[in-house]
Amino acid sequence: MHSISLVVATKDRPGDLERLLESLRLQEAPPAEIVVVDASSEPAEPGVARFPELTIRYLKHWPPSASAQRNAGILACDPASTLIGFADDDTTFEPNAFARMLHFWSAAPPDVLGAAFNMRNSPRRHGTFLKHSRLAERLGLYSRETGSVSLSGWQTVTGEISSTKFVDWLPSGAVLFRRKVFQLKMFDETFESYSYLEDLDLSYSLSRMGRLAIVADAGFFHFPSTEGRVSMRQFGRVEVRNRLHFVRKHGLSIGRCYAGLFIRMIISVLSGLIHRNRSLLARAAGNLEELCAP
Numbered sequence: 001m002h003s004i005s006l007v008v009a010t011k012d013r014p015g016d017l018e019r020l021l022e023s024l025r026l027q028e029a030p031p032a033e034i035v036v037v038d039a040s041s042e043p044a045e046p047g048v049a050r051f052p053e054l055t056i057r058y059l060k061h062w063p064p065s066a067s068a069q070r071n072a073g074i075l076a077c078d079p080a081s082t083l084i085g086f087a088d089d090d091t092t093f094e095p096n097a098f099a100r101m102l103h104f105w106s107a108a109p110p111d112v113l114g115a116a117f118n119m120r121n122s123p124r125r126h127g128t129f130l131k132h133s134r135l136a137e138r139l140g141l142y143s144r145e146t147g148s149v150s151l152s153g154w155q156t157v158t159g160e161i162s163s164t165k166f167v168d169w170l171p172s173g174a175v176l177f178r179r180k181v182f183q184l185k186m187f188d189e190t191f192e193s194y195s196y197l198e199d200l201d202l203s204y205s206l207s208r209m210g211r212l213a214i215v216a217d218a219g220f221f222h223f224p225s226t227e228g229r230v231s232m233r234q235f236g237r238v239e240v241r242n243r244l245h246f247v248r249k250h251g252l253s254i255g256r257c258y259a260g261l262f263i264r265m266i267i268s269v270l271s272g273l274i275h276r277n278r279s280l281l282a283r284a285a286g287n288l289e290e291l292c293a294p
Contacts, residue, residue, distance in 0.1 A: 236286020
């Protein structure tokens with residue numbers, strides 16, 4: 001019989017956090033406990049207190065860092081929990097999501113180390129004609145296979161799937177792992193502040209030790225919040241820095257990674273011009289600044 005501790009790292013999103021907690025309150029089989037790790041400028045504790053039906057452990061954390069906040073949450077989890085999960089504060093879950101996930105884990109063999117919920121509202125992606133081309137796959141830059149990681153260090157998004165699938169990595173927005181994996185691996189706090197790719201890094205490491213799944217009938221929704229985010233120019237710099245760190249750490253191809261970063265920058269420029277989207281142009285500018293940095 002499995003017991004779930006769910007860690008929620010949050011920063012300056014009280015409304016989003018309360019919507020998440022409401023969806024957890026409505027679960028057929030809610031997590032045994034929820035650990036809220038809050039790095040907000042104005043504490044989210046009053047909103048958390050509106051859910052007395054849930055077992056919530058509230059922690060303040062500073063400075064903000066999704067990786068460090070999740071690690072603090074892991075250490076605070078009830079030792080009796082056999083599964084430790086993570087949910088982004090701007091997600092919500094279908095009412096039967098945790099019940100169906102527990103059903104999956106009840107039959108999962110020991111080599112299954114992690115399982116993600118299935119995103120019901122996967123966003124449309126720009127530039128997929130370049131990334132999903134046969135040439136990109138042959139060069140090891142990008143794969144057309146759901147949930148894969150290429151030699152370039154670029155991952156294929158998972159999106160919504162129609163049947164349970166085993167993959168190379170799992171996003172941390174809605175996911176559960178066996179507790180024992182955190183005796184071996186924690187989130188890399190090198191991915192500081194805006195911790196882009198910290199989930200890829202952790203889950204890809206675990207995929208070398210066992211199997212990872214996406215559970216088709218355990219659904220959730222992601223509604224990307226506009227709050228608590230860095231500027232797109234700053235994100236462009238983080239995107240380059242963290243991708244190169246991931247590739248070097250896992251011994252993947254630096255040359256292919258640079259090629260992938262160049263393609264990503266071109267996609268941002270073209271999409272920004274076609275759609276008159278200044279944010280994408282700012283992202284590309286940030287890419288270029290980091291690539292040219294000493």
